[in-house]
Amino acid sequence: MSVYRIRQLICLLSVTMLLNACTPLIIGGVATGVGVLHDRRSTGTLVDDKTILLKALGVSQSDKNGKKRSNISVDVYNQRVLLTGQAADRQVISRFVQQVQEIPQVRQVLNEVQVTAEASWGDAASAAYLTGKVKLALLDVDIAGFDPTRVQVTSSLGTVYIMGLLTPEEMAKVTEIVRLVSGVKRVVRLFERYTS
Numbered sequence: 440m441s442v443y444r445i446r447q448l449i450c451l452l453s454v455t456m457l458l459n460a461c462t463p464l465i466i467g468g469v470a471t472g473v474g475v476l477h478d479r480r481s482t483g484t485l486v487d488d489k490t491i492l493l494k495a496l497g498v499s500q501s502d503k504n505g506k507k508r509s510n511i512s513v514d515v516y517n518q519r520v521l522l523t524g525q526a527a528d529r530q531v532i533s534r535f536v537q538q539v540q541e542i543p544q545v546r547q548v549l550n551e552v553q554v555t556a557e558a559s560w561g562d563a564a565s566a567a568y569l570t571g572k573v574k575l576a577l578l579d580v581d582i583a584g585f586d587p588t589r590v591q592v593t594s595s596l597g598t599v600y601i602m603g604l605l606t607p608e609e610m611a612k613v614t615e616i617v618r619l620v621s622g623v624k625r626v627v628r629l630f631e632r633y634t635s
Contacts, residue, residue: 477586479604479633480517487544488515495520498538505531510557513539516591516602517631518546523595525555549629551600558596566594569622573599576620580612592617597624604633 478485492515499511509526520539526532532552540548558566570592577587590613591602599617610630617626 477588479589484517487518491515491518491520491542491545494542495539498535498542502535502538505535509535509552511535511552512593512595514591514593514600514602516629517604518544519549519602519629519631520545520547521549521551521593521600521602521629523551523593523598523600524553525557526552527554529554551595551598551627553596562596565622566596569594569597569599569620572622573601573617573620576616577613579616580609582609582612585609585612597622598627599623599625600627600629602629603631605630606633609633 480488492513495513495515499506499513505511505526508528509524509531511522511524511526511532514521514523520542522532522536522539526535532550532554535552536548536550539545573592573594574587577590577592580587589603589605593600593602599620601613601617603613605613610628610632613630614626614628617623
């Protein structure tokens with residue numbers, strides 16, 4: 440990998456982390472957090488999403504056999520859990536899905552885990568790079584009031600999963616922009632319709 444490519448990857452990873460960052464919510468304080476101000480989810484749903492994510496990650500860590508035989512990533516948005524990655528067989532996936540469905544407040548589990556060999560470090564780096572490129576591209580959405588931080592982006596082996604509470608116009612424009620990003624092989628839209 441060239442020095443230029445490494446610098447580009449580091450830059451995109453940094454931007455990705457900044458776009459995902461949210462000023463902390465200070466309970467009982469004056470600050471409510473930039474993410475809360477721009478997010479269309481209620482504060483309660485934001486807290487539920489973080490709690491669900493932590494519990495799902497706990498399930499993943501506690502299943503030693505499943506951990507050895509899978510590489511499953513968890514994303515949560517609006518009490519919907521997206522599972523991506525790879526697993527050795529369907530039984531590993533089914534067991535994990537069932538455990539995640541039992542977490543309180545989970546409305547839906549979106550299972551996108553593939554039965555295949557575990558992705559390499561290079562695949563993971565490519566996925567992070569692609570996610571960063573998509574998030575940067577979302578800065579070009581030219582709809583009044585659109586906030587790119589309202590779109591959750593996850594990538595795995597060239598497939599880009601996009602979640603969020605968006606208007607129909609925002610859904611169409613975001614999908615159009617994501618499809619044009621170099622390296623995107625497939626776009627999976629997991630949006631929910633937002634009505635003000």
